[in-house]
Amino acid sequence: MSEDAPSPSSWSMRGLKRWLSTAPETRDELIRLVQDSRQFLEPDTVDMLEGVLDLPATQVREIMTPRPQVVGLHESASLAEVMDIILETTHSRYPVFDSQDDDAVIGILLAKDLIPLLVHMVRDQEDKISSKRLRDLVRQPLYISESARSDTLLRSLQRTQVHMAIVVDEFGNFGGVVTMEDLLEEIVGDIVDEHDDFDADSDINNIVADPEKPNTWRVQASTVIEDCNDELGCHFDDTDVDTMGGLVMQTLGHVGDLEGESVVIDDWQITITDVEGRFIQNLELTKIKPGQQILIGSH
Template sequence: MSDDTPSPSSWSMRGLKRWLSTAPETRDELISLVQQSRQFLEPDTVDMLEGVLDLPATQVREIMTPRPQVIGLHESTSLAEVMDIILETTHSRYPVFDSQDDDAVIGILLAKDLIPLLVHMVRDEDDKINSKRLKDLVRQPLYISETARSDTLLRSLQRTQVHMAVVVDEFGNFAGIVTMEDLLEEIVGDIVDEHDDFDEDSDINNIVVHPEKPNTWLVQASTVIEDCNDELGSHFDDTDVDTMGGLVMQTLGHVGDLEGESIKIDDWQITVTDVEGRSIHNLELTKTDPDKQLLIGSH
């Protein structure tokens, strides 16, 4: 090949420059432009660009950890109990609630802020530990509405230099928590660290085919209804609730002994298979009329 022959990459760059010669005038045109850019850019790059553009259209409630799944602390919890909880759950931040009001978050505890106390423990300076209260260690919380846009949340986290916000509903009640990691996952996809249980915590595996039962799927209760609809071709209503567990709770109308409870919605039989306390963890979804089943996995 002659040195004067253009390389494939240079052809792509020339095509990209011509393609971008007309600037998009609306957000929809920009999104369409990004989607068409797969002929020039790596798929992962296009996915990230789409994630960034989707932030203004994504509400905080869609990416937050809802209240039933939040692991929090109370200001009356002893520091020894706090350390046990941290060792068990391995989170880096915890909301701390007022002992008299479960809707009142007094602050955020960073696990690293306990390191000086651990040093005192090693030095047997127990008097310094006992004089400390949990409320003395928490940091001022950032509050955000569950209906706020995700790009607004991003700017707030950047401005206040914090990585976790407390989400409140329209009445000011505690609705959940949202983190910088939640925002990043909207852009780059699931981030699995060394403490994550990939099979249980990752959204990648929250809907799996049942290994033994036909036309049946195992679904985590925390699965967003829209994701379930996309994956299974179902049409579950997400007007009032966001997750599959919330849909089951809403339909049942009670919070008693839920394990083994079963409901039918459209052509789906939904059975509660795993419960801890009042929280539903796992569900079993069976298509009762396979002949009407839509093509699975086509989205």
């Protein structure tokens, strides 16, 4: 290379200066600007910038843990029951429900706040925790609407200095929980710690091909419809519902003995394979071939 020839880095710097010469006037222009920056910035950096810009367009319901998957405690639970749940699930925070109303969250219990009580229990040989004492341990909950923007949630969490919020629907009913980690994952991708079961918990594995059945996938009911459409190339309507379980419930139109029930939506047969209480947990999606005979109803 001659001494007068520009180096690749100098070309990059010139391109970057031209790229920054015109300030974007709209959010869409800014997003396009960030997407075009892949020639100058590391891919992970661009992905994080896109995640930050997407926050105002992301509703809380899209990132929350929905009610069927929330692990909570009742204020009347004994210490032994509380410890069993904590040891089994290894979460650091739990919503605590009023013993008389499953829709009323009285606060958030931090697992670490039980340590002084455990020490006291060992010294005094206590084996139970009264409802009053558990109520005294919980932190004041932060409530957020499921339709709120994610950037609004971020500011609320920062202002109140909490890491978990209680999500409520338009009628004020408990809809789920959302954490600071959920927000961070929108920006940096999945965060897996030493307690996570990556195969079970990661959104990446919400849609898994069935190894024994052709054209069939196992799908968690909490999977966002848009994600399923992107992964499987389907076109399920998400106008009125957000998740695959909600789509099935909307199509069925009833809440009965759901396990084994099947519906056909577009050219897909969807079968409910796992139910917990009144909530659908897992589904089986099978692509219907032209002329294929389909059995509808309970298996």
